[in-house]
Amino acid sequence: MPCSSSVTSIRRSLYTASLSLLVLFAGYALGAIPCQDCHEEQVAAFATSPHAALVQNDVKFCASCHGDPKAHLESAAAADLVGKAELATWDGEREARACATCHEAEQPAWRDAPHTSEGLCWSCHESQALHSKRADSLPPAKRHRTWDLCTRCHAEQAAEFRMVYRHPVESGDIDCTDCHDIHGKSSLRVDLVEQSTCLRCHEEQKGPFLFEHGGMEQGCTNCHSAHGSPHRGQLLTAGNGACLTCHLQSDFATVGKVSHDFLLSGGGRCWDCHSEVHGSNTTPDFNPRGRR
């Protein structure tokens, strides 16, 4: 009898184990067994993350990085998952592929975005979405939209935004992503309107005008510094240097049919007279007061 009892006990254990595995497999197949049943601590770290709801209800979310949990559910061995050490060896493309498991439809051209090839999904999103709390490592004064994230790497741009005349990015009124397509939206250079980035806000300069300024073909940054400048209007120069890049000529004082010596000797700037420099509907020389 003792022998029979042992056999029964073993059978019971086998049944229980099989049933458990069956439930686990069924649960996994239905996506109903959350990883938090065992990994409570890791899941809790997502409490303030946009992924909080997903991590509690969807095995697929964890699997996108840690791999198919099928073997892990059978063995419970850590080696059967993609662990921290292996994740650290992933290149940017692999990182991005993991994120694209769910986000491909939002960022369809992520493969072509410069940040993707550099492997930067987690450089920006780690503190907000992965196994840590929110951006506690940054001082509150820098927690303005994406400014704090972008300036971690882009030191030159950070310095430009400290200049006297700058776009209000540090304060958060303008976001880096307002101008820069960080995740890649269009896969090729088929933008319809040149300089469209600037003209999303500066639509008064968009045109079309009856008299277009050829300089607009060169782009806004031919005359303006996009991030910041020591000069009013975020111009590249204090004086006429930006205009002279194209209009530089010998015997400068006789630009056009008018002697400009008289006008410029007092420190006048080109746009004091040619004020409709972005384009005009009345004068081909962009000097509305000169034609009447």
Place this chain on the structure above:
Amino acid sequence: MKLIYAIGCALLLLAGPALFAQTSGTIAVGVQGDSSSDDTSTFKEQNNGEDSGVFLDLLDLRGTGSPAWHIDSRFNTGGRGWLDLEARNRAWSGGFRLTNTRSWSTTSFANGTLPSGTSISTLVPSVTTLDPLFGIDEPHTDLLRGEAWLRRSIGDASSVTLRLGVRERDGERVPNIGGFSFSDSGTPSFYAPGIETIDSSTTWGAIEAVSSIHGVALQLDAGLSTSDNQTRHDLPAYGESGLLDLNRWTTGSEDDSYWIRVDVSRPSERVSLRGGASWYDVSSTPNGTDLRVSETGALVRDGLRLTNGSIDSSTGAGAAGLTWKIHPAVALTVAADVRSQSTEGSGDILLRGTNPVATSTDLSTDRAGATIDLSSRFGDSRLRIRGRFTTTDVELREESSPYLEDLERSIDRSELRADFSHRLSKKTRGRAWGRWADESGTVDVLALYAGYALSDWDREDLSGGVEITLGNGARRMNVSVSGGTRDLVNAPPVFDPVFDPSIVYVDAEGEVSTFRAAMTGIWSSARATTWGEIGWLSNEYDYDDVYDQPGFAPVSEDVEGMVIAAGTEVRPREGTRVIGQIEWVRDDQDLDRTLTRASLEVAQMIRSRFELFGRWYLGDSDAPRSTQSEYSVNLFALGIRANF
């Protein structure tokens, strides 16, 4: 602003208690007072319009239920700020993003901006402060941008997104142009600040669709837009004894446009194909006037009026390319693109109220480009070499009697860029890049009457830089150094009529050089976080060899600038935080200006969820060459922050 607050309050009320059931976040509000001296208008122009009043320091709420949602908002005392709302569940996501950017203008013109440092007011009679005749003490414009979107995800790789947006700019600003006029004695008068009044709005809607069919990814974007942009300039003309009249000119248009864009890609392990095409069309009704009016706005002298204006412009573009993985670590991309833009416009310009002059514009621009990109990764190193060539043909014919310009322009541009990055150690990365570009333009003037046209030109750019990143996450330092030069050669332009036939023009040469160095670093521990930034810029325009006219203000420029910023957040004991930040900006050589911004905040927890904070902000400008731009402003704020 009232609209923004109303929307914000409505959202919070609508969200209701259900939203807050699984909510965490922060709300902080405060009240601010100021003490200032000298030119506070320049302070506002340079410091985001900070003023006395109530402010929303932070509204950051996050719901972690289903749908997950996030509200992020901040508005300063000047009325600038944003409200972002986003919500999503498994299949649906939507959001609303509203930003009000208030730009303030100085009411005085700096009179010392000559490159030589000479005060302009010593050269010509001028008025450097905004005349009270405009009745505007604090000129500012509001740029309101709003966008709402709703996305339905279908499976993992398909979605449809509807976007609706508005953009409005209203207000006044002091334009960066001089009120050019002749005084009674015939002496030119500059730098009488004027007022630019802007009233423009745009409404747009677009639909985006993303899908993947049999391994082919499709992306479609189509939209409509309508806009009305009107700008009016009023610049006073002063005589020896006072105001003569106002130069008033307006420019504007009413535009309707639509666009459609399709992108297709077929990614694969070996050869990936991509292609895209787009079309943009705008129909515009332009307007414009140029008058002289009295102080009361009565017409003094009629000038120019555009009537019956009409412009149609369309742009088509297409591109195709393939990426071939020659080796698991080497990828070669070859792509070609074309773009064609055509603009036709016409109208009648009335000169002095009569004599309609038929005016027409016919502009076409055709561009073709080719790109070759070699990307490789070996071990911890990445090398990317990219070459691009474009050729652009422009045909332009503008006519507005007696003016006529008919020309053909051809621009060839070649560019080569190399980018090398290497992971030196687990926490150290280095990067070096170099870029060369050459642009040459040839101009064929077919006809020119009463005009001025550029002639051939050539530009060569050479630039490069190195960058090192140490550490990652909360302990990181990034250092970069870069520089570049641009050599210019411009052939003499073409004039009609020729001013002085005795002058023989030759090619003009110039050089522009820019050098930069920057560093940013952050160091964080359990009780303190400290960050710092340093930036240095040298910008030189060298046109010295071009001419030597006696009495001429030098055109060559040399500006050097340095910015130093540092900040810290210290938690000396449980419940207490001290946050300090300082920025020091110095502009040198042809400029002479020092700007200091500093802030200090002390925050103390008073209960488990509430924190009181006091904040001091200093803005100080020292500008010896334009003392009208100097100011010193102190702002003091008290507020409460709730965390839950």
